[in-house]
Amino acid sequence: MSSQDNSEENLPQQQDDADGGVLATRDNPFANPGLPPHEHRVQDIDERAAKRSERVVAGLFTLSMLSTIGFIASFVAFPVDKIVYVFPIGRVSALNLSLGLTLGLALFCIGAGAIHWARTLMTDVEVPEERHDIEATPEVREEVLAGFQDGARESDLGRRKLVRNTLIGAMAMVPLTGLVLLRDLGPMPGTMLRHTKWAKGKMLINENTHEPLRPEDIAVGSLTFAMPEGLSEEDHDFNNQIAKAALMIVRLQPENIKDKRELDWSHEGIVAFSKICTHVGCPISLYEQQTHHVLCPCHQSTFDLTDGGRVIFGPAGHALPQLRITVNDKGYLEAMGDFAEPVGPAYWERG
Numbered sequence: 001m002s003s004q005d006n007s008e009e010n011l012p013q014q015q016d017d018a019d020g021g022v023l024a025t026r027d028n029p030f031a032n033p034g035l036p037p038h039e040h041r042v043q044d045i046d047e048r049a050a051k052r053s054e055r056v057v058a059g060l061f062t063l064s065m066l067s068t069i070g071f072i073a074s075f076v077a078f079p080v081d082k083i084v085y086v087f088p089i090g091r092v093s094a095l096n097l098s099l100g101l102t103l104g105l106a107l108f109c110i111g112a113g114a115i116h117w118a119r120t121l122m123t124d125v126e127v128p129e130e131r132h133d134i135e136a137t138p139e140v141r142e143e144v145l146a147g148f149q150d151g152a153r154e155s156d157l158g159r160r161k162l163v164r165n166t167l168i169g170a171m172a173m174v175p176l177t178g179l180v181l182l183r184d185l186g187p188m189p190g191t192m193l194r195h196t197k198w199a200k201g202k203m204l205i206n207e208n209t210h211e212p213l214r215p216e217d218i219a220v221g222s223l224t225f226a227m228p229e230g231l232s233e234e235d236h237d238f239n240n241q242i243a244k245a246a247l248m249i250v251r252l253q254p255e256n257i258k259d260k261r262e263l264d265w266s267h268e269g270i271v272a273f274s275k276i277c278t279h280v281g282c283p284i285s286l287y288e289q290q291t292h293h294v295l296c297p298c299h300q301s302t303f304d305l306t307d308g309g310r311v312i313f314g315p316a317g318h319a320l321p322q323l324r325i326t327v328n329d330k331g332y333l334e335a336m337g338d339f340a341e342p343v344g345p346a347y348w349e350r351g
């Protein structure tokens, strides 16, 4: 303690070093070494080197623009289901791969161009700034504004029009990538969602056994799930198709069916309805044997299968679409067409 006191006592009141730094003093025992002498870069003293750097920066911004065009072209050119093999990743979607590469390159080139511009062409004179109160005084604000103006002038934006224009082009084009991604919000209502894989003559295939269903396979009180003939889990778009075509089948006593159209569209009391809830599309999976109500587990919408799939409780806005069925000459249940109305959430399409 005494040796420290002694050393502090030995420090001068204040002393500046030769490079603008401040040596340790009794009041401020931490020395400020100051800034090292400024060294000019080759671009500062050689205009040809500066031009070379300018071309590199412009080249990077131009490459960014080309990558953005490549991104949009990939979006149009590659089908969603195109798969390619890429070592060492393996099988990947060609669309995702090309979108990722082109968008990544577009953003990287803007970043790399900006860094190269800052490191080689913008002024690199370091300016120390004293710490101050958080609240800026009007003088400080003016100073900041002047600093911005100095920065704008020193960045040479006005003089280096090639860099400025290519930067503006690159920055303006990158947001276009967001526009084309709108397609990934889902299929256009009224086209893809309106039709399913069901069609006249398609047999009802048991989702568990993958066997065609006969009327005698449907027991009273059971809930059977089916998919259209020809749809396979190996299909690339199986998940999309089954999400629209999923069917549930129950056997009712014909005299219990209240809705006349439902009766006409059934076969010996066997009725087939879309399994997709008309609220926001959860798969319905709970069947109440006594009441013939089905319940959606997501928000408890309840549908009456004896009354045309009518909603009797919950937030769903529409009855479940029914599939008209019959039996073919081999004794298997088959569809008589597609659903008469779109399946699933009903917020977009029903007039």
Ligand code: FES
Residues within 6 Å of the ligand: 277, 278, 279, 280, 281, 282, 296, 297, 298, 299, 300, 301, 314, 315, 316
């Ligand atoms: S999704 Fe079925 S009730 Fe909400």
